[in-house]
Amino acid sequence: MTTSTPAIRARGLSKHYGEGNTLVRALKEASFEMYPGEVVALLGPSGSGKSTLLTIMGLINQPDTGWLEIGGEEIMQDGRVVADANLFRRRKLGFVFQRSNLIPFLTAEENVRLVLELDDMPRRDAARRAREMMESLGVADRGSHLPTKLSGGQQQRVAIARALVHRPSLLLADEPTASLDKELGRQVMNLFRTAATQRGAAVLVVTHDHRSLDLVHRIFEIEDGVLDTSAARGASGETRRE
Amino acid sequence: MNLAVRDVRQDLGRFSLTVVGLGLLLTVVLAMTGIYNGIVDDATALPDRLDADLWIVQRDTRGPFAELSRISGDLEERARVVPGVAHARSYVSHTIQRETPQDKPIRFTCLGLSWPDDRGEGLGIVEGRPIAQPHYEFLVDRSLGLGLGEKIVLGRDTYTVVGITEGMMSSGGDSAAFFTLSDAQRIQNDSPNEAIRLDREARFERVRDSEFARDPELVRFSANPAALIPSLGPVPISAVMVNLLPGVDAQSVRERFKAWRDVSVYTVAEQHQLILGGMVEKTRRQIGLFRAILVIISTIVMGLIIYTMTVDKMHSIALLKLLGARTSVILGMILQESLLLGGSAYVIAIVLGDSLFEMFPRRVVIENEHRISLLILVVLISVVSSVFGIRKALAADPNEVLSG
Ligand SMILES: Nc1ncnc2c1ncn2[C@@H]1O[C@H](COP(=O)(O)OP(=O)(O)O)[C@@H](O)[C@H]1O
Numbered sequence: 001m002t003t004s005t006p007a008i009r010a011r012g013l014s015k016h017y018g019e020g021n022t023l024v025r026a027l028k029e030a031s032f033e034m035y036p037g038e039v040v041a042l043l044g045p046s047g048s049g050k051s052t053l054l055t056i057m058g059l060i061n062q063p064d065t066g067w068l069e070i071g072g073e074e075i076m077q078d079g080r081v082v083a084d085a086n087l088f089r090r091r092k093l094g095f096v097f098q099r100s101n102l103i104p105f106l107t108a109e110e111n112v113r114l115v116l117e118l119d120d121m122p123r124r125d126a127a128r129r130a131r132e133m134m135e136s137l138g139v140a141d142r143g144s145h146l147p148t149k150l151s152g153g154q155q156q157r158v159a160i161a162r163a164l165v166h167r168p169s170l171l172l173a174d175e176p177t178a179s180l181d182k183e184l185g186r187q188v189m190n191l192f193r194t195a196a197t198q199r200g201a202a203v204l205v206v207t208h209d210h211r212s213l214d215l216v217h218r219i220f221e222i223e224d225g226v227l228d229t230s231a232a233r234g235a236s237g238e239t240r241r242e
Numbered sequence: 243m244n245l246a247v248r249d250v251r252q253d254l255g256r257f258s259l260t261v262v263g264l265g266l267l268l269t270v271v272l273a274m275t276g277i278y279n280g281i282v283d284d285a286t287a288l289p290d291r292l293d294a295d296l297w298i299v300q301r302d303t304r305g306p307f308a309e310l311s312r313i314s315g316d317l318e319e320r321a322r323v324v325p326g327v328a329h330a331r332s333y334v335s336h337t338i339q340r341e342t343p344q345d346k347p348i349r350f351t352c353l354g355l356s357w358p359d360d361r362g363e364g365l366g367i368v369e370g371r372p373i374a375q376p377h378y379e380f381l382v383d384r385s386l387g388l389g390l391g392e393k394i395v396l397g398r399d400t401y402t403v404v405g406i407t408e409g410m411m412s413s414g415g416d417s418a419a420f421f422t423l424s425d426a427q428r429i430q431n432d433s434p435n436e437a438i439r440l441d442r443e444a445r446f447e448r449v450r451d452s453e454f455a456r457d458p459e460l461v462r463f464s465a466n467p468a469a470l471i472p473s474l475g476p477v478p479i480s481a482v483m484v485n486l487l488p489g490v491d492a493q494s495v496r497e498r499f500k501a502w503r504d505v506s507v508y509t510v511a512e513q514h515q516l517i518l519g520g521m522v523e524k525t526r527r528q529i530g531l532f533r534a535i536l537v538i539i540s541t542i543v544m545g546l547i548i549y550t551m552t553v554d555k556m557h558s559i560a561l562l563k564l565l566g567a568r569t570s571v572i573l574g575m576i577l578q579e580s581l582l583l584g585g586s587a588y589v590i591a592i593v594l595g596d597s598l599f600e601m602f603p604r605r606v607v608i609e610n611e612h613r614i615s616l617l618i619l620v621v622l623i624s625v626v627s628s629v630f631g632i633r634k635a636l637a638a639d640p641n642e643v644l645s646g
């Protein structure tokens with residue numbers, strides 16, 4: 001299981017909010033590894049620190065302490081980001097949220113293309129890559145529509161296309177299936193699985209949907225900020241590398 | 243892809259309305275500039291076009307444009323015989339406001355030409371002809387709206403338009419009309435019969451009650467028309483315009499006039515300074531102040547608009563940050579929107595100004611240099627007003643996208 005180098009190595013990530021009476025220790029000394037091609041589900045009750053962990057890994061939330069390595073590169077030392085956070089987000093990171101969070105004044109295709117153009121990919125290449133990604137998600141025909149003209153499921157698929165189009169090494173998804181029906185929810189989880197197994201991304205997905213857990217490789221559990229990575233494997237029992 | 247254009251495009255209605263409003267504001271800024279230029283142009287049109295080398299005016303006054311000047315009517319002859327002087331012309335001017343036969347109010351400045359030496363050929367007659375007879379003909383500026391052959395009653399007489407000039411304004415912006423000197427003086431000094439009768443009677447009584455009454459001939463003589471009484475002298479004029487012979491040193495002739503104790507002498511350049519430094523100066527400051535206020539208003543309005551536009555898309559900005567957009571991309575978007583707004587408003591101001599300013603009652607003069615300086619101003623306003631939005635955008639927290 002540890003034949004390849006970890007995609008993610010985290011050590012002692014801690015985060016508190018507030019002080020005195022309002023002190024909340026949202027994350028306590030979280031340490032774990034994730035491997036390329038692995039889909040990990042993050043389970044835990046509301047307020048247990050799931051989003052806190054995800055935002056710390058996405059470099060949009062600063063931990064008190066901790067050390068983080070992504071794709072062999074040291075990103076965080078002693079709670080401080082030591083890499084170019086913008087560059088890291090543009091190249092290595094994909095984010096999917098509970099709600100689709102597309103930019104409302106860009107068409108579906110532009111939303112997807114944007115990620116590539118932000119990293120200076122020529123427009124033509126970016127457009128082609130965006131279309132391919134949208135095709136694989138079945139929303140290619142909605143490319144010229146503004147987000148408001150899309151259904152919830154279509155929006156979410158466009159958001160997933162945006163999160164995957166630049167082939168990130170780490171995909172973070174915070175309850176991406178919450179607004180989708182069961183069928184779509186499974187479909188989305190399948191997409192993550194494909195992204196992981198075909199492109200070698202590490203996927204960390206927060207979910208409450210136990211029905212999709214057969215599609216993940218490992219399960220992390222978190223409660224009161226304490227992360228437990230020793231939980232059973234995904235119900236599917238499959239290995240990471242198929 | 244250009245984010246600014248796409249953001250603007252999705253709410254084109256609001257953007258267009260803002261552009262129109264801002265455009266109108268800039269039109270007023272442009273109009274202010276043009277009105278000021280027009281005032282300067284008008285104010286200096288007469289001294290420029292009358293083409294005199296020297297102006298002789300009442301001693302210690304700044305006349306005849308900046309203030310009233312009265313000198314003796316014979317000064318024209320006195321100036322003419324000074325060595326180096328090619329010719330001297332009298333200048334009289336007064337502004338009258340009357341009605342045309344159709345009861346339309348007209349206002350113009352009535353100027354006198356030293357006919358027959360000066361028939362008005364030098365005024366740039368664009369239609370008709372110079373004044374051909376000593377009385378009852380006049381030239382008028384096109385801006386007054388009278389046509390060739392039109393007649394107008396002034397005082398006791400009827401005068402006919404025989405020629406049209408262009409761009410001849412008094413320093414107050416009233417259209418100029420040129421009469422022969424004697425006609426102009428007659429119009430200026432026209433009194434009702436009753437006033438003349440009362441004046442003669444009063445004079446008669448003053449003489450009768452004084453020691454002159456010992457001479458009955460003198461008493462009888464005092465009741466004559468004023469023009470027939472030699473001691474009352476010629477009717478005064480405002481100034482004398484002197485042109486010098488070619489090659490004559492203006493300074494030496496000027497020294498000569500300066501030695502005369504009853505007059506002051508100015509060159510055309512000095513007349514410019516007197517006009518611009520006096521009455522136009524206040525107008526300039528007034529308009530300048532007004533313009534400054536408008537520019538401040540435009541900046542505030544634009545700043546508020548850019549700020550609200552930024553607030554409206556804080557979520558998108560946070561999202562952009564989350565996607566790893568460089569700060570320059572986000573700032574560029576806001577600055578470009580600001581420039582797009584300012585630039586479009588500028589175009590409206592220019593287009594509107596070009597078609598609208600012609601209808602203004604006073605002349606509005608806009609040259610390319612004024613268009614360019616407005617453009618520079620607009621760019622500055624756009625940059626300054628985007629600062630509010632940019633500050634807001636920098637504070638956008640990508641974390642909010644997740645919790646929001
Ligand atoms: N910005 C914040 N300020 C204060 N407390 C916060 C903030 N974000 C999260 N918390 C607290 O930290 C704990 C963990 O929150 P979160 O990571 O959002 O949990 P989850 O995503 O599992 O519901 C909760 O008790 C929450 O109230």
Ligand SMILES: [Mg+2]
Pocket residue numbers: 050051174
């Ligand atoms: Mg959460």
